Amino acid sequence: MADFLTEEHISKQLLEGIAAYKKKYPSNADAVRPKYPYYGRKIWEEAISAVLSGANLLLEGPKATGKNVLAENLAYVFNRPSWDISFHINIDASYLIGTDTFDGSKVVFRKGPVVLCAENGGFGILDEINMAKNEALVVLHEILDYRHTISIPGYGSIDVNPATRFLATMNYGYAGTRELNEALASRFVIISMPQISMENLERLLLYTFPSLKPKWMEQFALLFEDLRKKVEAAEISQHAVDLRGFLDAIRLMQNGLAPSEALEMGITNKSFDSCERRLIDDVIQSRIPETLESRSLFG
Ligand SMILES: Nc1ncnc2c1ncn2[C@@H]1O[C@H](COP(=O)(O)OP(=O)(O)O)[C@@H](O)[C@H]1O
Ligand SMILES: [Mg+2]
Incomplete structure (x- = not known):
């Protein structure tokens, strides 16, 4: 993948940024190699800059512009495990954060994808975020904010691993989508995804x-x-x-x-x-x- 970034002529400064990030946040979990590379230097550079600056990144654009491919590629080049959270299905706070379950002998807390991602310094891919229902929005607002903890009702709070990043995708105006509310949009830097050249x-x-x-x-x-x-x-x-x-x-x-x-x-x-x-x-x-x-x- 590093070769691939060189082939894409990504600027040296950004490549050094990625190397510094990887050194700062060594990972023992293997990042998943994406099925397709993402092609497009400008978008790569914008996205890498966003990740390096610690911002949450929203990829907005029509279907099949490579939004998910780019998100997977980013997790891979930064060598982080990723959690794919699709907002197509009815997702609520307890799904995202976790919930109490009975393990056969006692009640235990089963961590949701947001908590696992935040603990492991993962890349959380919030897919089709503009389909999120109100029940999920409260949690989204909290995790996308620059608070560095996530509260787990009844259990206190956990520290967010500083390597953690949230990447979201949305296809504006697609059936079933809603407008991204201002409070949510303000928590992201946004790339408008072009059609492939x-x-x-x-x-x-x-x-x-x-x-x-x-x-x-x-x-x-x-x-x-x-x-x-x-x-x-x-x-x-x-x-x-x-x-x-x-x-x-x-x-x-x-x-x-x-x-x-x-x-x-x-x-x-x-x-x-x-x-x-x-x-x-x-x-x-x-x-x-x-x-x-x-x-x-x-x-
Ligand atoms: N710039 C691009 N580079 C690589 N693949 C692309 C690009 N744009 C579209 N694709 C291809 O389009 C298909 C859909 O990509 P995907 O990331 O699922 O799209 P989206 O999430 O935007 O709907 C994949 O086969 C992907 O390889
Ligand atoms: Mg997609």
């Missing part, structure tokens, strides 16, 4: 599908760009087009499915409007011939 998309494709032929690598990257332009021009909705579906489609091709069918499954069929589907199909066919076979893509 064309150049970085090619790097991601090369990493994910090393056997994809360069010619098709380029065509796929261009296809994604074409579709994105249509979204920007509001000719098609952003519903159908996201990087996740696009990568899924190429994965289907890798498993032998014809490109036209794979793209239909990963992209076109995500639109439920027949006009829009035709538009998407036209864009696809101008880059990827309908008769193309998957085995001619790889090798």
